[in-house]
Amino acid sequence: MNRGDLPFITTRRTNDFDSLKVRLKNGLSCSKYKPIDYQQLYAITETKKLASASIQLKIKQTEQTSKISKEQRLIKQHKKVWWQEHQRLHEIRCKTESEIRNFLEExxxxxxxxxxxxxxxxxxxxxxxxxxxxxxxxxxxxxxxxxxxxxxxxxxxxxxxxxxxxxxxxxxxxxxxxxxxxxxxxxxxxxxxxxLADSGIQALTHPSEEKIDQFHELPLELQALRCPYPDLKSAVLKEFLKFTKEYWKKLENIEQHLKAIQRNFELNEEDQWIYQTIVEQYPKDIHGRRALYLDMLQKYLPHKSRHDLVTHEKYWNQYCLTREQKKIFLSNWTKDKKDFIQKAITTIEEACTAFEMEAILAYDRKKQLELCAVLKEKVLQWRAHQEEEANLKYNIIIRRREKEKKEDKLRKEKEMLQREEEKKKIKEFWTKKEQKWQEIEKRDLQRLDHVRKIMAEQAIKDQERVKFRQELLEKRWMEKKEMAIKETKEQEEREKRLEALRKQVSIVAQVDHVRMMADTLASKARMGIGTEEEFVLQKPLFKLNTYTEPQIISDPRLRIELALREAGLHRTLYAKEILPKINPYKLPRRDMASTVFQI
CATH class of the missing domain: 1.10.287 (Helix Hairpins)
Structure with missing residues (x-):
């Protein structure tokens, strides 16, 4: 136990009464008591006040610098996230624009x-x-x-x-x-x-919402099944309907929970869209993600307090959690539905095989009946397992909700205590603030009268400036118009010069169809029309159209063959390989080539 924790105890002694009597007799001029120097005390208090004021100013400066550094740090983090989002949106925009262009071109x-x-x-x-x-x-x-x-x-x-x-x-x-x-x-x-909203343009619906309408519909696989036992098929269909009813009830509970959470939203559609886009803009792996998007939300939604945003964040998180639960629930339903259909198909196929065996072998009928009973037991057992699994999942979800409610209740109680303390501090602050506002309002009214007089004078000057600017714009417009007229005249003169050049180079010959279709002088001379035939004394009996001796000897193939023949090499393998590869002096025409030996 410390000395300061002991109670304050007074003790009286007999000698104290005597000393008090002596002090009363002597009065204030007693040697034990000195007079107080108030001026020294005032000086000490003034120095203390100045020191405290300087300390307070330093504290305010440090708070201001820390606030500015915090804002700059937040702005840097915002810029980093904004740049990433800008790049992502730019890529998406380029992709969509290219797709739209391709679609319009097609x-x-x-x-x-x-x-x-x-x-x-x-x-x-x-x-x-x-x-x-x-x-x-x-x-x-x-x-x-x-x-x-x-x-x-x-x-x-x-x-x-x-x-x-x-x-x-x-x-x-x-x-x-x-x-x-x-x-x-x-x-x-x-x-x-x-x-756009009135015209009925809506966003793409989530695929999970399309699946909700399929709960009460029988799948085509089960409807198209052909079972020799109608009782078995009806039992499978009833089991499927019961299975879907249970899932439908659970889905309705989730939907009601979603609607209940959605009723607590205090934001309108536009604010909700802004909230959702800002929250989705910041990825979940960023350090200090919550502080960043709350800061950005306070800037984009200044009419909402931080408390309103925090409460909306809580409801939004609950809404997203339940929506994820709904997605998981629907995926489980599709998975269980596929399993059920697969098992039903296998059971009915087994029943069909059993029926065929019964038709073929009459003595195995008892075994087939036992097999059907076993299959029914399997279906019932599977149904019991499914019900047990669904009940366990439902109980787990209820326990989690109760735990979340308890945690929310404790957190609300703590927040209420903190709010009461903050309200007291705020009341004291606003009383001081109102006094300052009244003084500032008086100064502002005086300044407002002075500014209005200055603005009235400036309005007259601005009107004159606007008129001057309009005259300048009209003058520039007239100059541009004159330049355009000048360019059109130059274009017309250029076209005229080009037309004159075209006329100088144009075709002068006239069209004569008779001359075009008539015989030429060369063709007439070849046919002997219009020429006098000279009498030749030594004229051959027949006109020969063949090669002359110089033309035949000029062929390189004949010369090489004669050289090989003189050397005695015209029957060797060397001569057989070379002679087909030698080309004539003048290649034959394409239409003279023979195609007999190409078949």
């Missing part, structure tokens, strides 16, 4: 797709107008401001501050104009989204 004859191309041209024209009317003036203003800022830096005139104020006011005016334009564009965007 289906060029479709009138509906042709309207799409017209709509694309209209959108490109509107985009060009937006660039010309909105962005180009902003860039022009930026260049003007750069030039003016350089002039202000270079010169040392006293009017530089006034010019700087004018530049700032001009920039503020442009900002207001851009805000009005962006408001109009956002309003048009909302209208287009409403039109």
């Amino acid at each position: 289906n060029t004859e479709n009138a509906f797709l042709f309207n799409f191309e017209d709509f694309e041209l209209v959108l490109s024209e509107e985009w060009n107008k937006y660039l010309q009317n909105v962005l180009e003036p902003v860039y022009q203003l930026k260049e003007d401001l750069k030039c003016k800022s350089e002039l202000l830096v270079d010169t040392s005139n006293p009017s530089s501050t006034e010019n700087a104020h004018k530049m700032i006011e001009e920039v503020e005016l442009v900002k207001k104009q851009l805000k009005t334009i962006f408001r109009r564009l956002t309003y048009e965007q909302i209208l287009l989204e409403q039109e």
Whole structure:
């Protein structure tokens, strides 16, 4: 036990009464008590106050620097995630655009797709107008401001501050104009989204939702089965219907749980879409993922507090968990359905084989009946196993939900205690804050009156500036129009010069069909028309169309054969290989080649 933990005990002695009497007699001028130096005490307190104020200022500076560093760190992490998401979306966009182009190129004859191309041209024209009317003036203003800022830096005139104020006011005016334009564009965007929603354009449904409608339908495999025993087939179908009813009840419970969680959502459709896209944008393997997407959600949803976002996060996690459970449940149902159909097909096939054996062999009928009984027992046993497995899964899910409810209850109680303490601190803070706000409001009202007077004067100057800019734009437009007219005239003169050159080089000969179809002088001379035949004394009896002696001797094949014959080598293998490979002096025509020996 420490000394400080002991109780405070007072003791009285007889000598104390005597000392008190002496002090009362002597008064304040007693030698034991000295007078207090209040000025020294004031100086000490002032030094302490200054030291505490300096310490408090340092603490605020460190808090501010830590806050700025934290924001910069968060921005770096956000930029990294945004860049990854940008690359992924850019790849998806390029892929979809290429697919759309291929689809439009393949289906060029479709009138509906042709309207799409017209709509694309209209959108490109509107985009060009937006660039010309909105962005180009902003860039022009930026260049003007750069030039003016350089002039202000270079010169040392006293009017530089006034010019700087004018530049700032001009920039503020442009900002207001851009805000009005962006408001109009956002309003048009909302209208287009409403039109798309009214027209019935919806996203692709999840494949699990399509499977829900198939619960009450009998599969075609079971319907197409041919069983010689109708009792067995009816039992299998009843068992399948009972099996699907149990799964349907469990699915309804999951759907009701999903709807109950969805009722607790405090966000509208647009905020929910923003929440979902931001959360999905940050992958699960990032360090500090929750802090990152909560920070981003507070920036995108400023009208929602952090508490609302945390509660929505809790309900959203529950909704995603139950949805995953629903997917697992549906996958289990499809798996069990396939197993059931496979087992039913095998049982019915076994029954068919048994029936065939009964028709062939009458004395094995007892064995076939026993086999059917065994098959029925297998079906019943399998059904019992399935029911037991389903009950176990259902009990596990209920226990997990109860455990989650208990944990949520304890967490809520802790949060309530923390909120009560925070409310007290907030009340004290707001009382101080209201006093400061009243002082700031008075100063702001005085400043507002002064600013309104300045803005009224600036509006008159801005109107004059706008008129001057309009006149400049009209002047530039007229110059462009004159340049276009000049170019068209030059094009027309060029076309005229080209036409004159074409006329100089054109064909002068006239068309004469009779001359074209008539005989030529050469053909007439060959046929002897229009020429006088001279009398030849030594004229041969017959006209021979054959080769002359020089033409025959000029053939290289004949010369080589004569040389080989003179040498006595014309019957050797060497001569047989060389002679077919030697080409004539002049190759024969293609139409003279013989095809008799090619068969």
